[in-house]
Amino acid sequence: MKTCLIVDDSKVIRKVARHILETLDFTVSEAGDGREALTACRASCPDVILLDWNMPVMSGMEFLRALGGEPLPARPKVVFCTTENGMAHIRAAIEAGADEYVMKPFDRETLQSKLQIVGVA
Amino acid sequence: MSAAAHGQPTIDAGSAQVFAALLEARTGQRIAAARSWKFDAALKPLLQSLGLDRVEQLTARLMERHDTALADRIVDSLLNQETSFYRDAGVIETAAKLVHEQPAPARVWCAACATGQEPLSLAMLFAEAGGPMPEIVATDVSAAAIVRARAGSYSQFEIQRGLPIRRMMQWFESAPNDQWVAQPKLLATIAYRRHNLVTDPAPAGLFDLILCRNVLFYLAPHLREQVLERLAAALKPSGVLLLGAGETVIGQSERLRPCRRARGFYERVGAPDTPERLYTAR
């Protein structure tokens, strides 16, 4: 089973995403901000990370940069998943190393197709 | 509470028959009586936009005025127009490669293209591969679908389905109301036309690739056979036909057989023997 770490400060979004991911046969873990997510990655590196943009403590972009400096066994795929839906944000995220980008709100088909695109579903 | 609120069918048998007959006459699609409950949900947005409460009122309006524009809208509402970018991505990529192996200018027909994600998926691959751009003809029986396809404008949900973000960045612009619009230079590579697979002759000329995906299974077997005959006749001798995943020509056409160059595709019986390469996307 593939593993996914959901990084979002909203409990509701984490719950919705978890539900969808579990129906897609993922083992899911959660983090409420970038710092927690880094700790989680060090403990056990997921196959894919669903990453929110705006979060307290450490934002999605800060997390993405920090992740690049981590000595992880394999680099997880990173799918930004955010309400920042403008082209400038999308471009910045992809340039910073994100593999895919999902604009909220999303549905099951969208998430599934994005996970297929990055090769984890 | 009304029956509809409980999920019970509210459509009367007479209306269901009228709509089923209209759909069949226009598209060749047959809806079994057992599934006529689907009409309720499918017609709801149309009823709302016309300010009507009940399906019978729609039936009455259709029959009293002999309103062809209304008939079009009813048929559009009843058609399943589900599609997405890069649906069945592996075969779409193989299809583009097969087209590239053909002498230029290659010609492609996307039959039953719905709202246009399928021809655009191919157009992006062709443009990215460089070289002479194949001619793409994209058709659908639904006038509304063709209008939407021609506009190339997609909601946030539609644009995200199947389309890799880098391609979206390269080929689409954001527009007001959460819409994403294909760049004019991409849209300009596709000629959109209304076309009924069951009743209209194929677009003029022969094609290197024909896509006819996820529409034939709605047709009665004898109509499916007729459509396959027509598609076979519209292929160049070395052309290929792609159906939807799980659709087949086997047992339905004497003129088509599985393609030897690419799994999942079909070719004309008697196609030239040139199995240079074997693609196995599915």
Ligand SMILES: C[S@@+](CC[C@H](N)C(=O)[O-])C[C@H]1O[C@@H](n2cnc3c(N)ncnc32)[C@H](O)[C@@H]1O
């Ligand atoms: C489920 S969609 C498939 C779209 C696309 N080919 C795909 O596979 O994603 C089926 C489409 O077939 C169209 N259609 C139904 N009957 C048709 C007919 N008789 N001739 C042409 N198109 C038809 C519908 O309007 C609809 O857009």
